[in-house]
Amino acid sequence: MADRPRSFQEIILRLQTYWSGQGCAILQPYDMEVGAGTFHPATTLRALGDRAWAAAYVQPSRRPTDGRYGENPNRLQHYYQYQVILKPSPPDLQALYLGSLEAIGIDMANHDIRFVEDDWESPTLGAWGLGWEVWCDGMEVSQFTYFQQVGGHDCHPVSGELTYGLERLAMYVLGAEHVMEMPFNDPQSPIPLTYGDIFRQTEEEYSRHNFDAADTEKLLGDFERAEAECHALLSLPEEDPKTGKRIVLAHPAYDQCIKASHIFNLLDARGVISVTERQAYIGRVRALAKACADAFVTTDAAKAA
Amino acid sequence: MKELLIELFSEEIPARMQGKASGDLKTLVTDGLVEAGLTYASAAAFATPRRLALVIEGLSEASQESREERKGPKVGAPEKAIEGFLRSTGLTMDDLQVRPDKKGEAYFATIVTPGRGAAEIVAEVLEKTIRTFPWPKSMRWGSGSLRWVRPLHSILCVLSDEGGAEVVPLELDGLVAGDRTQGHRFMGPAAFSAQSFEDYEAKLKTARVILRPDARAEAIWHDATHLAFAKGLEVVEDNGLLAEVAGLVEWPVVLMGGIEDEFLGLPPEVLQTSMKEHQKFFSVKNPKTGRIEAWVTVANIEAEDGGAAILAGNSRVLRARLSDAKFFWDNDLREIRDRGLAGMAEGLANVTFQSKLGSQADRVARIEALARLIAPMVGAEAEQAAEAARIAKADLRSEMVGEFPELQGLMGRYYAAEGGHAPEVAAAVQEHYAPLGPSDDVPTAPVSVALALADKLDTLAGFWAIDEKPTGSKDPFALRRAALGVIRLILANDLRLPLDELIGQANRGADMADLMRFFHERLKVHLRDAGVPHDVIDACLTKESADLALVTARAKALADVLKTDDGENLVQGFKRANNILSQAEAADGVEYSFGADPKFAEEAEEKALFAALDAAEAKITPALEAEDYAAAMSAMAALRAPIDAFFEAVQVNADNQLLRRNRLNLLSRIRSVCLAAADLTRLEG
Numbered sequence: 001m002a003d004r005p006r007s008f009q010e011i012i013l014r015l016q017t018y019w020s021g022q023g024c025a026i027l028q029p030y031d032m033e034v035g036a037g038t039f040h041p042a043t044t045l046r047a048l049g050d051r052a053w054a055a056a057y058v059q060p061s062r063r064p065t066d067g068r069y070g071e072n073p074n075r076l077q078h079y080y081q082y083q084v085i086l087k088p089s090p091p092d093l094q095a096l097y098l099g100s101l102e103a104i105g106i107d108m109a110n111h112d113i114r115f116v117e118d119d120w121e122s123p124t125l126g127a128w129g130l131g132w133e134v135w136c137d138g139m140e141v142s143q144f145t146y147f148q149q150v151g152g153h154d155c156h157p158v159s160g161e162l163t164y165g166l167e168r169l170a171m172y173v174l175g176a177e178h179v180m181e182m183p184f185n186d187p188q189s190p191i192p193l194t195y196g197d198i199f200r201q202t203e204e205e206y207s208r209h210n211f212d213a214a215d216t217e218k219l220l221g222d223f224e225r226a227e228a229e230c231h232a233l234l235s236l237p238e239e240d241p242k243t244g245k246r247i248v249l250a251h252p253a254y255d256q257c258i259k260a261s262h263i264f265n266l267l268d269a270r271g272v273i274s275v276t277e278r279q280a281y282i283g284r285v286r287a288l289a290k291a292c293a294d295a296f297v298t299t300d301a302a303k304a305a
Numbered sequence: 306m307k308e309l310l311i312e313l314f315s316e317e318i319p320a321r322m323q324g325k326a327s328g329d330l331k332t333l334v335t336d337g338l339v340e341a342g343l344t345y346a347s348a349a350a351f352a353t354p355r356r357l358a359l360v361i362e363g364l365s366e367a368s369q370e371s372r373e374e375r376k377g378p379k380v381g382a383p384e385k386a387i388e389g390f391l392r393s394t395g396l397t398m399d400d401l402q403v404r405p406d407k408k409g410e411a412y413f414a415t416i417v418t419p420g421r422g423a424a425e426i427v428a429e430v431l432e433k434t435i436r437t438f439p440w441p442k443s444m445r446w447g448s449g450s451l452r453w454v455r456p457l458h459s460i461l462c463v464l465s466d467e468g469g470a471e472v473v474p475l476e477l478d479g480l481v482a483g484d485r486t487q488g489h490r491f492m493g494p495a496a497f498s499a500q501s502f503e504d505y506e507a508k509l510k511t512a513r514v515i516l517r518p519d520a521r522a523e524a525i526w527h528d529a530t531h532l533a534f535a536k537g538l539e540v541v542e543d544n545g546l547l548a549e550v551a552g553l554v555e556w557p558v559v560l561m562g563g564i565e566d567e568f569l570g571l572p573p574e575v576l577q578t579s580m581k582e583h584q585k586f587f588s589v590k591n592p593k594t595g596r597i598e599a600w601v602t603v604a605n606i607e608a609e610d611g612g613a614a615i616l617a618g619n620s621r622v623l624r625a626r627l628s629d630a631k632f633f634w635d636n637d638l639r640e641i642r643d644r645g646l647a648g649m650a651e652g653l654a655n656v657t658f659q660s661k662l663g664s665q666a667d668r669v670a671r672i673e674a675l676a677r678l679i680a681p682m683v684g685a686e687a688e689q690a691a692e693a694a695r696i697a698k699a700d701l702r703s704e705m706v707g708e709f710p711e712l713q714g715l716m717g718r719y720y721a722a723e724g725g726h727a728p729e730v731a732a733a734v735q736e737h738y739a740p741l742g743p744s745d746d747v748p749t750a751p752v753s754v755a756l757a758l759a760d761k762l763d764t765l766a767g768f769w770a771i772d773e774k775p776t777g778s779k780d781p782f783a784l785r786r787a788a789l790g791v792i793r794l795i796l797a798n799d800l801r802l803p804l805d806e807l808i809g810q811a812n813r814g815a816d817m818a819d820l821m822r823f824f825h826e827r828l829k830v831h832l833r834d835a836g837v838p839h840d841v842i843d844a845c846l847t848k849e850s851a852d853l854a855l856v857t858a859r860a861k862a863l864a865d866v867l868k869t870d871d872g873e874n875l876v877q878g879f880k881r882a883n884n885i886l887s888q889a890e891a892a893d894g895v896e897y898s899f900g901a902d903p904k905f906a907e908e909a910e911e912k913a914l915f916a917a918l919d920a921a922e923a924k925i926t927p928a929l930e931a932e933d934y935a936a937a938m939s940a941m942a943a944l945r946a947p948i949d950a951f952f953e954a955v956q957v958n959a960d961n962q963l964l965r966r967n968r969l970n971l972l973s974r975i976r977s978v979c980l981a982a983a984d985l986t987r988l989e990g
């Protein structure tokens with residue numbers, strides 16, 4: 001690797017530059033707790049309807065059950081995903097993706113890149129697609145998906161979605177054995193910072209919080225409230241009494257869906273959801289996602305310009 | 306004669322679908338061509354991760370002209386009828402012929418369908434094939450509506466002969482067929498054109514693609530075994546993995562790496578599972594120690610650095626995986642040292658098995674009670690069966706099984722041995738899940754058999770009790786598999802079990818009669834697969850049959866005897882006797898079931914039948930008591946000749962009422978003697 005990035009942030013910056021160069025709008029992370037980059041409305045909602053779309057962004061993601069108190073070399077309850085969504089999926093999407101790997105210093109002449117079958121499904125979003133996990137020298141570095149359905153709606157046109165697990169990919173490119181030892185900024189900086197300098201303590205705190213401290217009674221109530229509010233927002237009359245305009249509250253309702261989904265993940269980590277209840281909770285979140293999708297497709301943002 | 310070459314070039318096709326897809330391509334295209342009137346000499350199809358290819362040789366140039374004659378209205382029929390006929394045939398009055406018909410003269414039309422060129426037919430057939438291709442899962446992409454397994458990028462479709470090659474004109478949702486394709490994604494990306502199959506395959510090879518899947522598999526196996534041999538090692542054979550890996554690469558490059566010493570103490574199955582499931586590595590073992598010490602991976606590229614970076618990357622991924630596995634293994638062993646396997650099992654109280662059936666601990670308690678009960682019936686020690694039951698599910702709480710669920714049972718065996726349990730107890734912990742599939746081995750060790758039966762019967766009776774039975778194609782708790790497992794355990798070990806009682810003991814709430822019916826259905830399916838027709842089983846089965854080994858032995862004996870001439874004809878004789886008797890009983894309103902007396906027998910054949918029935922009965926009754934079904938069935942079959950002779954010579958419905966009654970009572974004896982052996986009325990045909 002001749003042109004090798006030297007830090008985690010340099011990899012992110014190179015991806016931003018690369019996808020910006022490919023014409024994507026570079027968005028910022030969504031300001032809510034989500035389990036994966038797909039939950040960002042820029043993916044979930046924008047994959048619906050027929051308006052063309054191209055966006056890329058970093059999304060901090062939380063998976064409470066994956067917390068390991070910062071000790072496991074590869075597992076984190078809070079991590080970053082890099083997400084690219086192109087709609088309609090361009091015919092050269094695979095080539096564009098490979099270009100992004102080159103941009104972060106992976107030399108195609110010396111590495112073994114493979115597209116291995118992996119069908120993607122999100123039961124909570126009522127979404128599925130076909131694609132692959134991309135392997136680099138036997139390691140999964142990305143998910144590559146052609147969305148077929150989101151929120152119960154067929155995707156027309158189809159969006160191509162790329163998701164990079166940034167820590168894992170960066171550890172590979174930078175040769176780090178433990179995520180906490182990975183340089184976050186340039187190691188030559190006046191104040192060099194590792195990933196652990198930034199996140200070790202928070203991984204400990206959140207692991208304890210997620211597994212043992214989060215108030216389950218409050219969370220159960222929060223789930224009910226988010227669910228109720230989502231439905232309430234969507235059942236308001238479409239015409240806004242103040243402006244007289246048609247304003248459907250698809251995004252505010254979807255925020256409540258995101259909230260319910262994260263609360264469910266926390267409850268799951270706290271171990272208070274039985275196997276049978278699990279399915280019921282997933283079904284309830286899916287019903288919210290579907291209702292939000294139903295609302296979004298009636299709005300201008302879903303219609304071809 | 307022409308050669309047809311087709312290539313459908315797409316993004317990566319899942320490895321598991323490639324074999325069937327190339328077969329489907331061949332079948333759909335050749336069937337379509339033949340249906341349209343073309344003939345061909347041979348066809349072959351191939352798949353790589355990015356392409357399906359088909360070559361058809363000796364294809365006819367065009368389909369034959371076909372002529373069809375159609376009869377129209379009579380001469381002099383109303384104008385409208387004649388107009389309608391002309392419209393439907395597309396002909397004019399001048400084209401019609403007038404020929405004599407049954408009554409007068411009629412118009413006849415000859416419809417000629419001209420032959421069509423191969424190119425036109427190929428285009429039509431290929432388009433239909435692509436649009437209706439039976440992928441297990443297909444998708445749309447971009448703004449289009451075409452479906453394929455992954456985005457389809459190009460279609461190559463060329464007809465060639467000595468005179469040259471022509472592209473078949475075909476356009477499909479914006480894809481225009483041509484004669485161009487490309488090679489390996491990284492090593493041969495430049496487009497090239499192909500004039501024939503030979504040209505195509507050779508150019509692909511230059512562009513670093515081996516078209517034939519078997520050639521790729523062979524190359525992988527050859528290189529892998531040579532690499533291993535050079536180090537004094539051998540590759541563990543795995544044909545499923547070989548086929549899968551051959552479907553992941555267009556240009557296989559085999560690389561071998563070692564397993565670090567610190568991981569060599571892990572159970573070989575853990576190493577193998579970890580490497581195969583997650584990394585698609587072949588395991589390489591040391592023939593001297595039997596240990597797995599190295600691995601082989603197959604890359605899709607000839608790297609400039611000779612594969613150093615690829616090997617380093619793969620080693621790194623494997624190290625991370627094995628570190629995890631070792632971490633779990635060490636933690637589990639520590640737990641067993643400190644608290645024993647029974648201690649590990651304590652956590653099962655917190656795991657729900659099924660909301661209405663309680664926790665895994667509740668389930669284990671039920672299985673233990675049942676295993677105790679079954680043990681003496683299968684030659685096992687009750688205490689050992691109970692001990693095995695108590696720890697059978699403990700490994701579900703181990704960290705290793707948490708990470709690798711497919712190792713359940715096997716890890717239990719390792720941990721039971723570590724925990725000081727007897728070898729037969731440890732073996733039972735592993736084997737109690739068996740048999741899983743129809744080809745899975747059936748346990749034979751008594752403790753294993755007792756536990757395997759107890760586990761499955763508890764599941765079946767439990768789900769029956771809460772009314773969660775399989776319906777149609779839905780069987781989420783794999784209850785059909787569990788019932789088949791019980792059946793195979795019984796038959797393979799020739800066990801004599803009162804299944805109905807055991808169900809009652811397993812769960813009082815289960816509808817025993819209904820579950821027995823389910824067992825009988827599964828037994829029929831199982832025996833039918835073994836070549837015993839379902840009606841033969843019905844003939845040996847009653848609602849009360851709880852001893853499946855006996856039912857099976859009886860059905861097999863009956864099936865054997867039915868294959869003989871005597872057996873087959875006996876059934877006809879029996880049915881004749883039964884029909885005559887039933888009709889007479891219905892007509893007379895009485896039952897002829899007693900008192901046939903040889904002294905009223907007039908004809909020699911009638912007397913002989915009396916004697917034969919006495920002889921048969923004398924054999925059948927003790928044979929049935931001794932469960933010697935072959936002897937019982939052959940004694941029954943021996944009745945064929947006397948019964949046939951009887952019907953030949955004797956009229957049952959004689960005018961003499963005394964004779965008639967006696968003969969009907971004799972028929973009743975045929976019925977009762979045969980029915981003792983098997984219910985022949987259930988046989989079809």
